[in-house]
Amino acid sequence: MRRLLLQALVNSPLTEPLSHDDVELAELASRLNQTTRDRLGRSLSIRELDAGSCNGCELEINALSNAFYDLERFGLRFVASPRHADVLLVTGPVTKNMHDPLRKTYEAMPHPKWVVAAGDCAIDGGCFTGSYAVAGATSQIIPVDLVVHGCPPCPSSILQGLVSLMKGPIHR
Amino acid sequence: MTDLAALKGQPVEGHHPWPRLLVNTDTWQDAINGLAEDRWTLSGLWGDDGAVHMALMAAADLRVLSLPCPDGDFPSIGRLHPPAIRLERTISDLYGLVPRGAADTRPWLDHGSWGLRHPLGTPQGGVAPQTYPFLSAEGEGIHQIPVGPVHAGIIEPGHFRFHANGETIVRLEARFGYTHKGVEGLMQGADLDRGSKLAGRVSGDSTVAYALAFARATEAALNVDAPDRAQWLRALMAEMERLANHLGDIGAICNDASFSLMLAHCAVLRERVLRAANICFGHRLMRDCVVPGGVVRDLDKASVSILQALVNEIRTRFPGLVALYDSTTSLQDRTVATGILKAGLAQKFGAGGYVGRASGRDFDARRALAYPPYDRLSFEVPVFQEGDVNGRVWVRIREVEQSLSLIDQILAGLPDGPIHAPVGAQAGEGMAVVEGFRGDVLAWLRLDEDGHIERCHLRDPSWFQWPLLEAAIEGNIVADFPLCNKSFNCSYSGCDL
Numbered sequence: 001m002r003r004l005l006l007q008a009l010v011n012s013p014l015t016e017p018l019s020h021d022d023v024e025l026a027e028l029a030s031r032l033n034q035t036t037r038d039r040l041g042r043s044l045s046i047r048e049l050d051a052g053s054c055n056g057c058e059l060e061i062n063a064l065s066n067a068f069y070d071l072e073r074f075g076l077r078f079v080a081s082p083r084h085a086d087v088l089l090v091t092g093p094v095t096k097n098m099h100d101p102l103r104k105t106y107e108a109m110p111h112p113k114w115v116v117a118a119g120d121c122a123i124d125g126g127c128f129t130g131s132y133a134v135a136g137a138t139s140q141i142i143p144v145d146l147v148v149h150g151c152p153p154c155p156s157s158i159l160q161g162l163v164s165l166m167k168g169p170i171h172r
Numbered sequence: 173m174t175d176l177a178a179l180k181g182q183p184v185e186g187h188h189p190w191p192r193l194l195v196n197t198d199t200w201q202d203a204i205n206g207l208a209e210d211r212w213t214l215s216g217l218w219g220d221d222g223a224v225h226m227a228l229m230a231a232a233d234l235r236v237l238s239l240p241c242p243d244g245d246f247p248s249i250g251r252l253h254p255p256a257i258r259l260e261r262t263i264s265d266l267y268g269l270v271p272r273g274a275a276d277t278r279p280w281l282d283h284g285s286w287g288l289r290h291p292l293g294t295p296q297g298g299v300a301p302q303t304y305p306f307l308s309a310e311g312e313g314i315h316q317i318p319v320g321p322v323h324a325g326i327i328e329p330g331h332f333r334f335h336a337n338g339e340t341i342v343r344l345e346a347r348f349g350y351t352h353k354g355v356e357g358l359m360q361g362a363d364l365d366r367g368s369k370l371a372g373r374v375s376g377d378s379t380v381a382y383a384l385a386f387a388r389a390t391e392a393a394l395n396v397d398a399p400d401r402a403q404w405l406r407a408l409m410a411e412m413e414r415l416a417n418h419l420g421d422i423g424a425i426c427n428d429a430s431f432s433l434m435l436a437h438c439a440v441l442r443e444r445v446l447r448a449a450n451i452c453f454g455h456r457l458m459r460d461c462v463v464p465g466g467v468v469r470d471l472d473k474a475s476v477s478i479l480q481a482l483v484n485e486i487r488t489r490f491p492g493l494v495a496l497y498d499s500t501t502s503l504q505d506r507t508v509a510t511g512i513l514k515a516g517l518a519q520k521f522g523a524g525g526y527v528g529r530a531s532g533r534d535f536d537a538r539r540a541l542a543y544p545p546y547d548r549l550s551f552e553v554p555v556f557q558e559g560d561v562n563g564r565v566w567v568r569i570r571e572v573e574q575s576l577s578l579i580d581q582i583l584a585g586l587p588d589g590p591i592h593a594p595v596g597a598q599a600g601e602g603m604a605v606v607e608g609f610r611g612d613v614l615a616w617l618r619l620d621e622d623g624h625i626e627r628c629h630l631r632d633p634s635w636f637q638w639p640l641l642e643a644a645i646e647g648n649i650v651a652d653f654p655l656c657n658k659s660f661n662c663s664y665s666g667c668d669l
Contacts, residue, residue, distance in 0.1 A: 004492060050328050056377070065439070080325070095350065097352055101321050128358065132291045133286055133353055152376065
């Protein structure tokens with residue numbers, strides 16, 4: 001372990017330098033810093049909810065925590081309880097069996113709160129539209145502030161989505 | 173020698189590559205007796221229009237037995253062979269066919285919220301949601317802990333009901349169905365394009381495995397072969413998927429024992445695999461890349477060197493992480509002798525993947541069925557006997573090494589030629605079993621004359637792993653559940669469909 005830790009000290013970090021590699025992310029970082037500071041004191045707590053996804057979106061949302069994306073540097077973090085959350089990040093086509101848990105989770109969140117529908121399924125049911133077991137788009141069940149397209153959306157799209165939410169006009 | 177040939181029935185024409193037999197209740201009962209005596213393994217059990225099908229496997233041989241159900245019922249398999257219980261409950265929910273003599277008649281996928289019953293059989297009006305009676309455990313000081321369907325982490329929804337005495341788990345029972353999307357209903361009448369897309373969205377982490385199983389079953393039904401180069405590219409994607417998932421799992425298991433350093437390092441390697449996949453195949457998870465007839469995208473020279481660099485990078489970094497895992501006593505204290513799955517149960521349930529192989533079940537569809545190109549590649553199937561969390565970690569570690577070697581071999585031996593063959597459209601029935609990272613995925617389908625899907629069943633390996641988690645966790649402490657659960661890493665969506 002000592003060697004690994006020492007290597008980590010001398011090697012440069014993997015977290016991608018925002019200024020050169022990814023203009024989008026660099027912009028994102030500066031915008032997040034300003035907007036979150038204004039509204040939420042530099043932190044935004046996110047509760048993720050799988051409303052029937054295939055687990056693909058969860059894989060990419062989990063990737064947000066790896067060293068390349070490191071979402072905590074933006075003051076974004078995942079929390080365990082909806083009662084601690086500012087943002088509900090919803091994935092999946094909202095199955096009828098998840099309809100009530102989704103609504104209850106949303107209702108458990110304190111105001112102000114935002115909802116992000118991540119992935120094509122959460123936006124409009126995706127390829128599962130029309131099934132007897134699917135309740136429909138997230139926005140048919142709870143108000144959605146922002147959508148992030150993709151099947152699944154890549155981690156940088158999700159990050160970018162979160163910031164455009166911060167810039168949006170919505171106050172609840 | 174176990175002999176599936178002893179099971180007699182009327183062969184159904186046009187079912188490939190293994191036979192499907194129409195059987196009577198006597199043969200059905202013989203098959204059940206064989207299962208109860210461990211003469212063969214239950215590989216699948218699914219409903220159809222007025223019939224049930226059972227897939228059996230013995231060594232490299234497979235059979236599908238089909239029993240017509242004119243009276244809407246069939247002799248229960250679960251009565252004598254517990255691995256069938258949840259599959260039977262699913263058949264009841266979706267088709268309304270009743271397993272005669274079954275001990276557990278509770279619904280499984282149907283939570284009373286669909287607005288109808290038996291959606292794939294003869295639909296009837298729905299019933300209001302009812303309280304689900306969990307199995308009980310009684311005794312002084314025993315209390316219940318309900319968990320889910322919404323969990324604390326970023327994972328799929330499902331409910332776990334613990335009966336605990338102090339910290340010790342006396343009984344765990346899972347209740348699923350929350351992610352039931354009605355995939356098999358959507359499959360009916362779909363064309364192959366849509367079918368392939370749906371198959372690739374059954375379980376997101378196994379999108380290549382599912383698309384491959386679906387494609388191979390389709391090709392079997394239509395009697396076509398994907399070109400050589402496509403077969404090799406499919407295997408390349410399958411090994412990349414295995415690599416990414418195993419790396420992610422090894423890190424996540426250690427993280428559930430509060431050793432986040434491993435997660436940080438493994439997540440970096442996983443991300444590198446996904447990025448390489450994105451460059452080489454145009455999608456990080458390689459979704460919709462495998463289709464009936466072949467693959468959608470060829471591998472260029474630049475991609476080959478990217479993959480070689482990836483393999484080298486992992487070969488350089490991974491051994492240090494393995495050494496770290498193996499030499500950290502506080503971590504070993506959590507993983508060794510925790511959540512032991514007995515070999516007998518793994519065998520009885522036909523548990524695939526690392527769950528089975530950590531408990532002595534020496535099965536891997538890539539080797540047993542030797543579908544191309546694995547018949548021309550050399551690899552080992554790691555098997556451990558301990559059956560604990562540590563064993564399941566070690567199977568993954570060894571499989572990471574094997575996948576790296578397989579990727580090397582594939583890049584070196586990749587044949588030239590086309591990557592897609594036309595599949596045509598005709599009636600037929602096909603079946604395929606392929607090895608996903610989690611275990612063997614079974615796909616079975618029946619096509620009509622226009623090449624549309626009449627019925628398609630996809631069986632996730634987790635069907636035969638989830639119940640074993642409940643057995644393995646007994647007597648462990650509640651705090652070790654996340655660790656044990658992650659070491660199984662079963663799919664919710666794959667079983668809920």
